[in-house]
Amino acid sequence: MEGIHHHTAALIRKLESIAPLAPEEKAALLRLPLRLKSVPAHQDIVSEGDRPCESCLVVNGLACRYILTEEGKRQILSFHISGDIPDLQSLHLTTMDHSLGTLVPCQLAFIRHEDLHALMRSHPRLGELFWRDTLIDAAVFRQWIVGLGRREAHSRIAHLLCELLVRLRAVELVEDHAFTLPITQGELADALGISAVHANRVLQDLRAENLITWRGDTLKVLDWQGLQRAGEFDPTYLHLVKKEAL
Amino acid sequence: MEGIHHHTAALIRKLESIAPLAPEEKAALLRLPLRLKSVPAHQDIVSEGDRPCESCLVVNGLACRYILTEEGKRQILSFHISGDIPDLQSLHLTTMDHSLGTLVPCQLAFIRHEDLHALMRSHPRLGELFWRDTLIDAAVFRQWIVGLGRREAHSRIAHLLCELLVRLRAVELVEDHAFTLPITQGELADALGISAVHANRVLQDLRAENLITWRGDTLKVLDWQGLQRAGEFDPTYLHLVKKEAL
DNA sequence: CGATACGTTGACGGAAATCAACCCCGGTGG
DNA sequence: CCACCGGGGTTGATTTCCGTCAACGTATCG
Numbered sequence A, B: 001m002e003g004i005h006h007h008t009a010a011l012i013r014k015l016e017s018i019a020p021l022a023p024e025e026k027a028a029l030l031r032l033p034l035r036l037k038s039v040p041a042h043q044d045i046v047s048e049g050d051r052p053c054e055s056c057l058v059v060n061g062l063a064c065r066y067i068l069t070e071e072g073k074r075q076i077l078s079f080h081i082s083g084d085i086p087d088l089q090s091l092h093l094t095t096m097d098h099s100l101g102t103l104v105p106c107q108l109a110f111i112r113h114e115d116l117h118a119l120m121r122s123h124p125r126l127g128e129l130f131w132r133d134t135l136i137d138a139a140v141f142r143q144w145i146v147g148l149g150r151r152e153a154h155s156r157i158a159h160l161l162c163e164l165l166v167r168l169r170a171v172e173l174v175e176d177h178a179f180t181l182p183i184t185q186g187e188l189a190d191a192l193g194i195s196a197v198h199a200n201r202v203l204q205d206l207r208a209e210n211l212i213t214w215r216g217d218t219l220k221v222l223d224w225q226g227l228q229r230a231g232e233f234d235p236t237y238l239h240l241v242k243k244e245a246l
Numbered sequence C: 001c002g003a004t005a006c007g008t009t010g011a012c013g014g015a016a017a018t019c020a021a022c023c024c025c026g027g028t029g030g
Numbered sequence D: 001c002c003a004c005c006g007g008g009g010t011t012g013a014t015t016t017c018c019g020t021c022a023a024c025g026t027a028t029c030g
Helices: A003-018 A023-030 A113-122 A124-150 A153-170 A185-192 A196-208 A224-231 B003-018 B023-030 B113-122 B124-150 B153-170 B185-192 B196-208 B224-231
Strands: A035-039 A044-046 A054-060 A063-068 A074-080 A099-102 A106-112 A178-180 A212-215 A218-221 B035-039 B044-046 B054-060 B063-068 B074-080 B099-102 B106-112 B178-180 B212-215 B218-221
Touching (some): A003 A023, A003 A054, A003 A124, A023 A113, A023 A124, A063 A185, A074 A124, A074 A185, A124 B063, A153 A178, A153 A196, A153 A218, A153 A224, B003 B023, B003 B106, B003 B124, B023 B124, B054 B113, B074 B124, B074 B185, B124 B153, B153 B218, B153 B224
Antiparallel strands (some): A044 A099, A063 A074, A063 A099, A212 A218, B044 B099, B054 B106, B063 B074, B063 B099, B212 B218
16 A cells, blocks of 8 residues: 555544445545645635535544634534545535634545545445445534533533544544644634633633643543533444444 | 325425436335334334334424433424435434434334335435435534524524425425424424523514414414524525525 | 733623413313 | 313513623743
């Protein structure tokens, strides 16, 4: 496997976290033609209204999907980590109903839709797997809705941190219950539907309860059980096959 | 086409609202074996934790997906009308991460997963269409998130009513900007993440602004432009092909 | 060394929750 | 027939969570 293609490794790790992969399926994935691109922080990858003809694999960095309201408020819809294809839905929904942007400098790999279609034609199981991935995406949205609608800020933050921990662990980016979270409190607030000021206060609460620390870019979970309880977190909705999560 | 299969008509109308259907694809849909069932109001169709081997087509009535929090609060995730297959995702997500229940007495038609898989194998375009349907489902969730996170109750209700109007119109269940909405204010509140009391007050506002009336089961939109403005509603995210929406 | 962005804190106000009472209306059963 | 009941809608009083505004601290950087 030549150097250029190890970028697909992140994707393979991610897909293996949600279903087993056959060797020839991995091989087919590694043959996917990629258009690599480095994008600086805080820049749109695709914007609402675009009609992309390729989808974007996050090789590393952190991206998010978001929508702006007319009054200029931003709602972040999801965070996307190494191995995610955040705009896979553009395969069958031609125009983007939201934007996708970077939160930090990202390495991206664009895959043309026609190449994805060809891949899925020759490997139907991979097609089902990509479908499954978009379905899990929707399951995450559902939990997000419950949090926004029925949980208070304290619980919402806890839930989001639990989700990030589990997803990052699935692609081996967690060590000792700590991971890189290179976002501002304002961005966290935009994801949780609260103000930056309030996010700050609730984070202080979580620290005071000895559930987490967050210094610089690294978030460390001090009390995994406690954080899950605080967020009413049950990882079932992530539909992972690797069950070493607790 | 025998009587038993006209139940599929609702599904065909729905699918045609999101993509064109070839005659032989319609024919294949009409050959789908259905298990019909009438379910009384306020009863679960599938529950969180279930591992269904069939999916459920709403022939008529009104269903919703929901999640209960530990404190017993309910968050309704989506409403489902004639032609919808609310648990299509169970095709590839084996265990339900939420529940699906009726709001009024419903006629349902269950389709076995293996029959769906066979259909999609023989008609790949239908497979893509079902995938597209679940992607639109996710798009609706995204708008729901924006409403819950960044819009106030007044705007949220308006947006939901706009969405219902457009979706019902796509399956020809709207006449003169009026449709049947057989739910209580409490159920509406559970969908919008507010309390029943507050839902009541905001509905009074909407009536006072001459945007809607809601007497008994029938909701009538008096000022379609105004309601869309109030809800910041833009139907793009529903990805309909029939563009007679305004 | 200002400039800027982010984090933090306090004071105030507003949207919505909660609690409670009351009304209306369509069953239902004595 | 009517009393009773219960669910839903309506209203008011009070509380809570959270937003907004504003000030200030702190760290990084050209």
